[in-house]
Structures are given as C-alpha cells and as structure tokens.
Amino acid sequence: MSLGFKQLRFGEGFQRTDLVTVSAGDIHVYGISLDIAGTEVSRASRILSDEERARADCLVSESHRHQFIVAHAGLRLILSRYCGEPSHGLAIQKSVQGKPFVPDYPLVRFNLTHAHGRAIIAVANDREIGVDLEKIRPEVDVIALAKRFLSDRDVTFIKSSGPGQHHQRFLQAWVAREAVFKATGTGMTFPFHGAHFELASRGAEGRLILGDGKTEGAIRFVQFLPLDLGWVGAVAADGRDWSIVLCNTT
Numbered sequence: 001m002s003l004g005f006k007q008l009r010f011g012e013g014f015q016r017t018d019l020v021t022v023s024a025g026d027i028h029v030y031g032i033s034l035d036i037a038g039t040e041v042s043r044a045s046r047i048l049s050d051e052e053r054a055r056a057d058c059l060v061s062e063s064h065r066h067q068f069i070v071a072h073a074g075l076r077l078i079l080s081r082y083c084g085e086p087s088h089g090l091a092i093q094k095s096v097q098g099k100p101f102v103p104d105y106p107l108v109r110f111n112l113t114h115a116h117g118r119a120i121i122a123v124a125n126d127r128e129i130g131v132d133l134e135k136i137r138p139e140v141d142v143i144a145l146a147k148r149f150l151s152d153r154d155v156t157f158i159k160s161s162g163p164g165q166h167h168q169r170f171l172q173a174w175v176a177r178e179a180v181f182k183a184t185g186t187g188m189t190f191p192f193h194g195a196h197f198e199l200a201s202r203g204a205e206g207r208l209i210l211g212d213g214k215t216e217g218a219i220r221f222v223q224f225l226p227l228d229l230g231w232v233g234a235v236a237a238d239g240r241d242w243s244i245v246l247c248n249t250t
Contacts, residue, residue: 002226005031005118006249008074010043020081022125027235028247029225032074032119034067041066044073047088071114078121082108099185111182120225122235127242130182132175133233142170153196171232172206172224173197179236180208180220
C-alpha cells in the first residue's frame with residue numbers, strides 16, 4: 001500500500017475529535033495534497049500564526065505561497081489531534097537550530113516536508129524525526145550532481161545500478177541526508193562528502209554513515225516511504241526500533 005495524498009478541508013472553528021496517540025515504537029505519517037481551491041487557502045491562512053503568515057507573504061510566487069499556507073495549516077490540523085488543542089491556538093516555536101516544536105507538548109515530535117504540490121507530515125512520541133520528499137526529474141544529470149555534492153561512495157552506489165535506476169538511487173541518497181539532518185536539527189551543509197548512504201538489501205531502508213570522508217562515524221537509520229512511481233520520500237529517526245504507520249487525514 002502506498003501513501004495517499006488527500007486534500008484537507010479547513011472548516012471554521014475547532015471541532016474536537018478523539019485524541020490520537022502514537023506508541024513509542026511507531027511513527028505516524030500523513031500525506032497531503034496542496035492543490036486546493038482558493039477559498040480553502042483563505043480558510044487555511046486563518047489557522048496560521050502571525051509569523052507563519054508573514055513568512056508566506058514573503059514568497060513571490062502565488063503557487064508557492066498557497067502551498068506553504070496549506071502545508072503549515074495542515075500541520076496544525078494534524079498536530080491538534082495529538083495535542084487536543086485548537087489548531088490555530090497551538091504555540092509552535094523553533095529551537096536555536098531552527099527545528100520546530102510545541103513547548104506545551106514536548107513529547108509530541110513532528111516534521112514537515114513539501115514539494116511539487118505534496119506534503120508529508122510525520123509525528124512521533126518523544127523521538128526526534130525528520131522527513132523529506134522529492135520528485136524524480138529525468139532531465140537532471142544526477143551523476144554530475146552526485147560528483148559535485150555527494151561522496152565518492154555515493155557516486156559508486158548510484159552508478160552500480162542500471163541507468164534506469166540512477167535517478168532513484170540519487171534521490172535515495174539525497175532524501176536520506178535531508179531526513180537525517182532535519183531529525184538532528186543540524187541543517188544541510190554542502191557539500192555532503194563527509195557522509196555516504198548504504199541501501200539495505202530489500203531496498204525499503206538504509207543507513208547514512210557520517211564521518212569526515214575517511215573514517216566512519218555515527219550511523220543514522222532511514223526508512224523509505226511507499227509512494228507513487230516517480231517520487232522518493234524518507235523518514236529518519238533516533239534509534240532503529242521504530243516502524244512507519246501510514247495514516248489517513250480524514
């Protein structure tokens with residue numbers, strides 16, 4: 001079963017539902033379609049904080065602005081299920097590293113990513129998580145990009161597959177890094193020569209090995225999301241004793 005991407009409806013007011021809990025060994029993952037009608041975008045904007053609306057206003061592209069609004073309002077709607085609070089009233093702050101959190105509910109950990117009209121939201125219980133999503137673009141020379149930004153081991157990993165799999169493997173190595181860095185809150189630092197990605201034999205998971213490019217350091221485990229053909233997404237989290245649970249937005 002692949003992760004579905006559904007449109008959200010942003011009704012007026014807060015409708016209390018049963019509180020959703022996530023067990024220590026699970027990570028809940030939601031898919032959201034960001035392509036919604038303008039009236040819904042207006043309703044979604046009302047859920048955001050003043051700071052989030054200001055960030056949206058800074059985006060020149062109307063399409064990017066609308067998608068930002070819907071993604072962050074969707075995050076608030078989903079978090080309200082875990083916190084039991086109105087979505088518009090949640091106080092979402094950022095750590096000194098820029099990682100968002102809800103100070104009133106410190107055990108509710110979450111992460112958001114959005115690209116090309118889709119968003120993924122991951123929620124965990126007292127476990128730092130990161131998520132990333134990318135769309136395969138066949139016109140891009142991924143070997144050249146890998147040589148510029150990734151490690152020599154990553155280039156070998158990409159080239160070792162058939163030509164038809166180069167884009168898939170490049171994005172696996174890329175989203176694994178994005179997810180790991182978002183989980184740790186350290187942010188992306190170019191180039192990525194000091195780390196390399198290893199794919200598990202069954203292809204649904206792997207590990208990012210951090211180091212200085214010569215010696216191997218910390219290991220971060222990553223699981224790939226079941227997505228439609230042409231998309232690659234990954235979740236990274238502390239430890240490896242966790243499983244992904246695909247959730248419905250309704």
